[in-house]
Amino acid sequence: MRDAEYLVGFIRPLPDEAYTDAKQLKLVQVLKRRYDRINIEGPARHACRSAQNGGANSVAVAEHTIMLILAVYRKLVAFHQNVAQGRWHEGIPRSVDIFELEGKTVGIVGLGYIGQQVAQRLKPFD
Numbered sequence: 001m002r003d004a005e006y007l008v009g010f011i012r013p014l015p016d017e018a019y020t021d022a023k024q025l026k027l028v029q030v031l032k033r034r035y036d037r038i039n040i041e042g043p044a045r046h047a048c049r050s051a052q053n054g055g056a057n058s059v060a061v062a063e064h065t066i067m068l069i070l071a072v073y074r075k076l077v078a079f080h081q082n083v084a085q086g087r088w089h090e091g092i093p094r095s096v097d098i099f100e101l102e103g104k105t106v107g108i109v110g111l112g113y114i115g116q117q118v119a120q121r122l123k124p125f126d
Contacts, residue, residue: 001025016042027051055113062117069106073099101125 001007001022008029019025019042028043028050040050071077075098082090102125108115 011038013039014042015039016045019043019046019048022046022048029053058114058117061114062121065114065118066121070101073101 005024006027010031025048030038030052032053043050075096082088106122108118
């Protein structure tokens with residue numbers, strides 16, 4: 001860090017002393033939403049700013065979550081395997097249940113920022 005101007009990444013906690021020799025350091029950028037795993041006082045004591053990601057990928061994660069729920073409910077993998085094996089006309093056995101998301105109750109473990117984004121996107125499914 002001695003010659004670095006910017007420190008960007010999934011940064012582990014560094015002691016205050018790590019910033020002492022980093023005379024050129026202007027910014028410590030954490031690639032996550034919170035500062036829970038970095039020492040933000042260290043950079044501040046050495047006139048360096050700290051910044052977090054502010055949930056920049058939370059929409060993508062929430063949408064991916066909805067996609068996975070739908071993929072499981074609609075047996076996407078089974079249908080894909082049939083198509084890939086040239087059995088697209090066979091579908092999947094009638095004994096396999098296919099569900100709709102409408103009217104279902106979805107449990108969200110952890111209602112942080114991403115959990116809230118998932119809940120918001122589930123509303124149109126009733």
